[in-house]
Amino acid sequence: MRLAIDLDGVVADFHKGWITRYNDDFNTTIPVDAVTVWDGLHLLTHFESMREFWRWAEGGDRSSIFRGLTTYADAVESLNALSRDHKIVIVTQKPRWAVHDTFAWLSDNRIPTTEVHITHDKAGVSADVYLDDAPHHLVAIRDRRPDAHVVRMVRPWNAPLAGVHDAHSWPEFVEIVKSLAAAR
Numbered sequence: 307m308r309l310a311i312d313l314d315g316v317v318a319d320f321h322k323g324w325i326t327r328y329n330d331d332f333n334t335t336i337p338v339d340a341v342t343v344w345d346g347l348h349l350l351t352h353f354e355s356m357r358e359f360w361r362w363a364e365g366g367d368r369s370s371i372f373r374g375l376t377t378y379a380d381a382v383e384s385l386n387a388l389s390r391d392h393k394i395v396i397v398t399q400k401p402r403w404a405v406h407d408t409f410a411w412l413s414d415n416r417i418p419t420t421e422v423h424i425t426h427d428k429a430g431v432s433a434d435v436y437l438d439d440a441p442h443h444l445v446a447i448r449d450r451r452p453d454a455h456v457v458r459m460v461r462p463w464n465a466p467l468a469g470v471h472d473a474h475s476w477p478e479f480v481e482i483v484k485s486l487a488a489a490r
């Protein structure tokens with residue numbers, strides 16, 4: 307099967323990454339698990355808008371936030387296991403300035419993929435199974451890909467959706483894929 311895999315919030319720990327850099331830059335102590343809502347990250351910071359947040363996240367003279375993100379527990383191991391029987395298709399939305407850091411990050415972390423889409427139109431990429439954490443992407447994919455299976459990576463910033471499977475961990479996602487493959 308073609309497995310469409312999101313990166314941030316699914317494979318890469320975006321919130322831990324930006325909060326760690328923010329605490330270093332501004333001598334603050336925001337907990338790395340402080341994010342519990344989808345919108346309004348800047349409300350945890352001194353930035354007055356997401357526009358200001360993203361300008362900082364771009365990094366200036368440094369690499370962007372996206373270059374150094376750590377991976378979630380079991381993510382890479384699970385992708386390697388899945389890649390033996392399935393095709394891993396990375397489908398991620400990023401700012402334009404993060405494209406090269408994203409390819410570098412995929413390489414650094416030896417993500418087992420030969421197909422990468424950097425797009426806001428995730429449902430425009432065909433797949434049998436989609437794994438994402440973003441509420442609006444999950445809804446759009448579910449509605450536009452009725453023949454596909456959509457899986458929510460359960461995070462504090464998303465909630466159950468009708469017609470969408472839930473995975474609470476990478477091992478649980480692997481089991482979901484196994485059962486879907488067996489039922490085909």
Ligand SMILES: [Mg+2]
Pocket residue numbers: 312313314315316438439440
């Ligand atoms: Mg995401």
